[in-house]
Amino acid sequence: MKAPVKKAQAKNKTPPAVQGWRFAFVLVSISAVFVALIARAAWLQVLEPDMLVTQGDLRSLRVESGQVMRGMILDRHGEALAVSVPVQAIWADPKEVIERRAAGDERRWHALAEILQLTPQQLADRIGDNPQRRFVYLQRQVNPAVVDYVRKLRVPGIHFRQESRRFYPAGEVVAQLIGFTNVDDVGVEGLEKRFNDLLTGTAGRKVFRKDAKGREIEVLEREDAQEPTNIQLSIDQRIQAVAYRELKKAVLSNGAASGSAVVIDVYTGEILAMVNSPSFNPNNRRNTPVYRFRNRAITDTFEPGSTMKPLAVLSALEYGSANLDTLVDVSPGFMRIGGSWVRDPNNYGTLSLTGIVQKSSNMGVARLVLEVPQQHVIGLYHNVGLGQDSGASIIGESTGIFSFRQRWSDFERATFSYGYGLSVTAVQLARAYATIANGGINRPLSILKVNEPEPGERALKEEYAQAMLEMMEASIAPGGTATRAQIQGYRVGGKTGTARKAVAGGYGDDYIASFAGVGPISNPRLATVVVINEPAGDFYHGGEIAAPVFANIMGAAMQLLNLPPDAHTLPRITAVRGGQHAG
Template identity: 50%
Template structure:
């Protein structure tokens, strides 16, 4: 065939094929439109339900735990933001998270855990959630994010931090890893500090990121702060002196309490041994005990002023009355009472300062024992202080139908009953407050609470004047003296009871107030089981009292005591007598 004979034949479209293709195309579009209409208009609920199952979640937002501060706003406990590292084992496996073990080694190193243990915890877990480590710092959390291990994630939580450390550890207490209080004020006021969580309905991505807040399911309550009556300046001073004395005398433990006499507020409550609540490795239960309220001891001579106060109050004696204590001992039914030496006939103030057992016995035996016990009870012995601290001991005040003379005598000089350091401090706060017993408080007071008159003001003032000789020449505690301030107080040294009698260990005490001419602070110092030759209240506990009380009075800007000669020059002798 020649080239000219050739001709190009153009393909012709078949009408049937075109129609068929169009029908197919329109049919597909019709199916899509129909399906969309079915999903969106006719039956949307099923698919909306399926989508919600995959993306709607109820989340809980915990209220941040409230702070604990001292009376001046110094923070004692605060929650700081941290993270919890966790794994979704299924997501780790599905994302081939175990392929790069170098990332797991890095994760184990930064968390300070064994890599094999870490991998096995995740790999062997068949669930969808396992904690890797709680309370991770933000810096470590940022490093974990950068490792980008599939299925490893972080969630926000908080950790309690205690700036004061061991100084107020037993009083403030601690929380556990779930931020619940388990000791001290953290435990007693856990609900107040915690508040309640709120619940929200949110929409999340498959990776768990929140993309939309939909509604609030449950409103929570904000947490509350605690403002304590504690003054951390005084607390630090007390703890430092107490720790030093405990170490020097090799004592088992010690406690100290300071009460503001006009208000009944507790300004310091220190104990040794203590612990660091921010580093709890090796923490022992005995270190967490707030011994100032939990441990009760036989107070010994510290309670002798109550016998004198009772005798003055009922008119049995006058402030200038004398008692003959010769020959220094006396037999009573059930035993013998004796003094360290024969003090002869002295006025009641001298005998109180000299701590005469004979004088206290002669007074007590003239009183009705039940009335004396009721008088002790009015000063807070045998009952809780109302300070609202968990674990508080009420001590022991005997209650029996029959009493021997010896039992009644020992009650007068501090044996046969027990009291906590807090109760002893309260006793002297009542004496210094004109015989008024005010409710004790560990919280800062907005107003001064009303008190109850448990002893006449005249009798209370007379006893305080007598006790002012304790730190002077001839007193039993010259080492309790404070330069510039007159001190009133009483020493105590009691042997510890054991099965069948008393052992060789001692409890050493000093309780008192200052300034004696215008009482502001009451304090009790108790040192348990000092070792060595020194175990008397005047040589072991009194120096701690002087150091802490002197510093506290200066920190609070309490005006120094003035000698009577200076007062007479300023106001005249008649004014001085009535002031």
């Protein structure tokens, strides 16, 4: 009876059987998890670590940039013509604005919109409803009063950023020459654009790492700021102001479309003044027509008319077909060339070279030039600076229209001698007259102040250049075409120009009146050109409109430069009796 009991007890002590598939599943699962973790770790840290590095940098790496103001533009005496002033920009963080429900505070929101000259809805549209955006400008270059008002509103998500704004103390007096910058402080017109790289500079930059509390713990990269360069121009602000005042007055009083004036130092080639009218206020360009931005003194070309006659006479002297004692028979005051007429307003009979310039005789210069090969005349014009860049390197400068063709009719040669058939700019014409005043030495012009002038090249014989100064002085003496160019106490000389404006198919009824001159004659220092475009009314000759402007500008300039007077009375140089002006 006892044996069966022991067998049952032995059977109950048998260990339970292990189910193999469950064990295998758990083992494989655990192994797979570990393999996946190791693979992921290897992938992130060995094969593709950039994502983690990027995420870490986003949380700890910061870049800090300093601000560098744009360089100044100064005149030759250090007077500021363009400066940068610190201002601020107002910007918004759309994510912060949305999350903090800034638009929900209607009083503050409406006040912000009003000061920004927007409606509340326009302000909301500008910020948008995309929480992923983190930056949007609301207004640039804001004045301090507006910034203080917005700051006091304490609208969530509205922030401020330091920037600079360009200011032009001389305003419209130098507007077309200096140009201006855009809202990002980049030069887009005039000298601001020409010297943008020098004026801009480079801001300093520091790359560093911070800890969780925002403290700087490591500087990874540092770049020092490169200060901008201040540009010192050849312009004399005093002469510039006088020239602009006189030119503006002449344009308005004569109902002209526009005008330009240029003053050059003949010794150095420096441009002391370059003005245009009408001008504009570069500090407030709103609603200003784009055409007013143009620097007409270097961009607009015109047929120079009788201002070319001194060069035509010089071409005959240089070629040798005439000498200083040559007399030219211009009677009966007109002649027919190739089916067209060349005329003087009167029959001057026989004229000396001085008389030709003084009376502005078309007949005289035509007869002289017809004795000279045309290529020699063109070559002399080119040598004194016409048909080429002036050397000032101002953006937008035109080289004019200057034909180098081989075949010319006699009538074309005749009209070429008194300023038709070519186009020049005011700056080119001023350079040509500066060459005469400088004893025949042609120097490139400069808009920057120079310490040592370039040597230049001889374009005219000194003897002939000096003789031409005396001929041009006769032009403003009694009996000449430009008596209104006289300046009390100074000997000056020059030549008037009156040319019809070309239109499709010929010439119209509009004129360009000009005057180009130099002074003082005893020791030439300045060359000045005045151009008045499309004067209205009965007066349109250069001697009536442009010559008085020349006298006012040149007289003031010589006094400002402390040039000693060289005459108390004007010489009375005459070649013939009577006659009306032709130029």
